Structure formats: structure tokens, C-alpha cells
Amino acid sequence: MRIVILGCAGSGKTTFARQLGERTGMPVICLDAIWQPHWDEKNVPAFRELVRTAHAGKEWISDGNFSQTTFDLRLPRATLVIWLERSRLSGAWRSITRTFKQDEAHRISKLTKVLAFIWNFDRVHRPRIEGDQSCSRSGRAGPYIARRPRLRTSSPFWVNRAVASAHNTWIR
Numbered sequence: 001m002r003i004v005i006l007g008c009a010g011s012g013k014t015t016f017a018r019q020l021g022e023r024t025g026m027p028v029i030c031l032d033a034i035w036q037p038h039w040d041e042k043n044v045p046a047f048r049e050l051v052r053t054a055h056a057g058k059e060w061i062s063d064g065n066f067s068q069t070t071f072d073l074r075l076p077r078a079t080l081v082i083w084l085e086r087s088r089l090s091g092a093w094r095s096i097t098r099t100f101k102q103d104e105a106h107r108i109s110k111l112t113k114v115l116a117f118i119w120n121f122d123r124v125h126r127p128r129i130e131g132d133q134s135c136s137r138s139g140r141a142g143p144y145i146a147r148r149p150r151l152r153t154s155s156p157f158w159v160n161r162a163v164a165s166a167h168n169t170w171i172r
Contacts, residue, residue: 001024001026001059001079001080002055002059002060002062002077002078002079002080003020003026003060003061003062003078003079003080003081003082004062004063004074004075004078004080004081004082005017005020005061005062005063005064005082005084006065006081006082006083006084006129007065007083007084007085007086008084008086008088008091008117008118008121008122008126009091009095009114009117009118009121010086010090010091010092010093010094010095010114010118011084011085011086011090011091011094012084012086012094013063013064013084014030014032014063014064016063016082016084017030017061017062017063020061021061024061026059026060026061027057027059027060027061028060028061028062028063029051029054029055029060029061029062029063030063030064031051031062031063031064031065031066031070032064034047034050034051034054035047035066044069047066047069048069048070048073051066051069051070051073051074052073055073055074055077062074062078065129067128067129071129088118088119088121091118091121092115092118092119095111095114095115095118096111096115099111
């Protein structure tokens with residue numbers, strides 16, 4: 001099984017991916033851990049190569065969006081797409097509090113940009129992600145998401161429950 005977890009910043013993608021990885025024994029690929037804070041546009045080819053290599057395995061759980069640079073690499077291989085749906089306020093709160101955690105890659109200097117991303121996610125970013133055009137470097141995942149089993153939830157609890165009950169059936 002190859003699972004891609006999508007959602008707005010602060011929706012709990014990384015937390016849920018780690019929990020799911022612990023439960024299933026599948027490796028977890030966190031895109032935020034691959035992308036380095038000091039990188040910029042010129043580092044996208046190196047990032048794409050690291051993402052390609054990380055997703056070459058037979059099974060994995062991949063969390064993060066990075067739609068314009070990774071969907072064409074990850075979504076064609078995904079066997080399940082999980083959308084975590086959270087309110088703006090929940091995402092904003094989670095994003096603010098995580099900047100103060102020790103060993104956290106997210107920095108307070110980027111917080112205003114992240115909060116703007118969260119506030120505009122449903123209006124700007126979600127339509128681009130779920131668009132019905134091809135998924136080549138456009139960042140639109142529509143055809144790939146449409147052809148994959150999907151779970152949408154506002155609570156990872158329900159996805160955890162579904163995975164736990166179906167673990168022996170579709171995880172391995």
C-alpha cells in the first residue's frame with residue numbers, strides 16, 4: 001500500500017502519518033523533512049530527486065502537499081489518498097503552537113506566510129490540488145485523486161479506526 005496524506009497546513013498530516021506508520025509498520029516520508037528551510041526555487045530539482053528516490057519503495061506513507069513539485073511523482077503510485085479536513089482556526093492554532101516546540105522545523109519567521117496559506121487554502125489551493133486537469137508540473141491532482149480510493153475526514157480518529165479494522169485486509 002502507498003498512501004498520500006493531504007490537507008491544509010496545520011491539519012495534522014505529519015502527526016497522523018507517524019501514527020499510521022507506527023500502526024502498520026510502513027515507512028513514513030515527510031516532505032517537510034526533505035525540503036530544507038534554506039532552499040529556494042533553484043533547489044527544486046534536487047528536492048524532486050530526493051522525493052522520487054524516497055517514493056521508489058513498494059509501500060510507504062507520504063505526508064505533505066508540495067503539489068506543484070511532487071504530485072506527478074507521488075500520486076500516480078498512490079493506492080490511497082487521505083484528505084484531512086480541519087477548520088481554519090484549528091489549522092492556525094496548530095501551526096502557531098508548533099513553532100514553539102523544541103526540534104520543530106517550522107519557524108516563527110514563516111508564520112505569517114503559513115497563516116495566509118491556511119486562510120486562503122479552500123479558496124485558492126484546494127481547487128488547484130483537486131482540479132480536473134493533468135497532474136504534470138501544474139500541481140493539479142484531479143485525475144490521479146479521482147482514480148484512487150479516497151478517505152476524507154475532519155478527524156484522524158476515523159481514519160485510524162478504518163485502518164485498524166482493515167489492517168489485515170488491505171495494508172499488507
